Amino acid sequence: MKVKICGMREAANLWAVADLKPDYLGFIFYGKSTRYMRDTLSASRVRNLPAGIKRVGVFVNADLTNVQATASAYALDYVQLHGHETPEYCQQARDSGLHIIKAFAVGETFDFTTLTTYEPSCDFFLFDTKGALPGGNGTAFDWQILAGYAGTTPFFLSGGLGPDNLAALLAFHHPQLYGFDFNSHLETTPGVKDVAVTQQLLQRLHHESANS
Numbered sequence: 001m002k003v004k005i006c007g008m009r010e011a012a013n014l015w016a017v018a019d020l021k022p023d024y025l026g027f028i029f030y031g032k033s034t035r036y037m038r039d040t041l042s043a044s045r046v047r048n049l050p051a052g053i054k055r056v057g058v059f060v061n062a063d064l065t066n067v068q069a070t071a072s073a074y075a076l077d078y079v080q081l082h083g084h085e086t087p088e089y090c091q092q093a094r095d096s097g098l099h100i101i102k103a104f105a106v107g108e109t110f111d112f113t114t115l116t117t118y119e120p121s122c123d124f125f126l127f128d129t130k131g132a133l134p135g136g137n138g139t140a141f142d143w144q145i146l147a148g149y150a151g152t153t154p155f156f157l158s159g160g161l162g163p164d165n166l167a168a169l170l171a172f173h174h175p176q177l178y179g180f181d182f183n184s185h186l187e188t189t190p191g192v193k194d195v196a197v198t199q200q201l202l203q204r205l206h207h208e209s210a211n212s
C-alpha cells in the first residue's frame with residue numbers, strides 16, 4: 001500500500017519526513033490553507049527531494065495556467081485537485097502533460113456515477129471527508145460507503161487518517177484501494193509533522209504489508 005504524507009511546509013521538517021521515505025509528499029498551493037507553503041519552501045527545495053518520492057501539488061479551483069506554471073517550477077509529479085474542477089478541466093490539464101489526482105469530498109451519501117466522466121483524465125481519485133474546509137478537516141468518513149465505487153481508477157483513501165484508526169484502516173479492503181493519505185493527525189502544528197509519530201506509523205504500515 002502506498003503512503004502519501006500531505007501538507008508539508010517547513011524545510012527541516014520536510015527533510016526529516018523525506019528521510020522516512022514515504023511514496024508521496026504533498027504541498028498545499030491553496031492560499032487560504034494553514035499549510036500553504038509558497039512562503040516557506042522554495043521550489044528548489046521541493047525539486048531536490050530524494051529520488052523515488054513523488055511530489056504532489058494540491059490546488060483548489062485554481063486557474064489552469066497557474067497550476068501548469070507551478071507544476072513546472074516545483075517539478076510536480078502530480079497535481080491534486082481539491083475543488084469543483086470539472087472533467088473538462090482535468091482533461092485539459094492532462095492534455096498539457098500533467099498527472100492528475102482528483103479529490104472528492106464524501107459525506108453520508110455519495111453518487112459514484114458522477115465519477116464516470118472523470119475516469120479518462122485522472123490517474124487517481126482521492127476520497128476525502130466532506131467538511132467545512134476543502135481539505136485537511138481531520139475527520140474520517142464511513143469507508144463502507146466506498147463499497148459503492150465500482151470504477152477502474154485507483155484511489156487514495158484520505159480524511160482523518162492516523163495512528164488512532166490505523167488498525168481499522170489496515171482491515172479495510174477495496175479492489176481499487178491504492179494508498180493512504182495522512183495529514184493533520186500526524187501534526188504538531190498545521191504543516192509540521194511529528195517525525196517520531198510518522199516514523200512509527202510508516203513502520204507499522206510496512207510491517208503489516210510485509211505480513212499480508
Ligand SMILES: O=C(O)c1ccccc1NCC(=O)[C@H](O)[C@H](O)COP(=O)(O)O
Pocket residue numbers: 006007026028030033034035058059060082128133134135136137138139158159160161181182183184185
Ligand atoms: O490540508 C489542507 O490544509 C488542505 C487545504 C485545502 C485543500 C486540501 C488540503 N489538504 C489535502 C489533503 O490531501 C489532506 O491530506 C486531506 O484533506 C486529509 O486531511 P486530514 O483530514 O487532515 O487527514
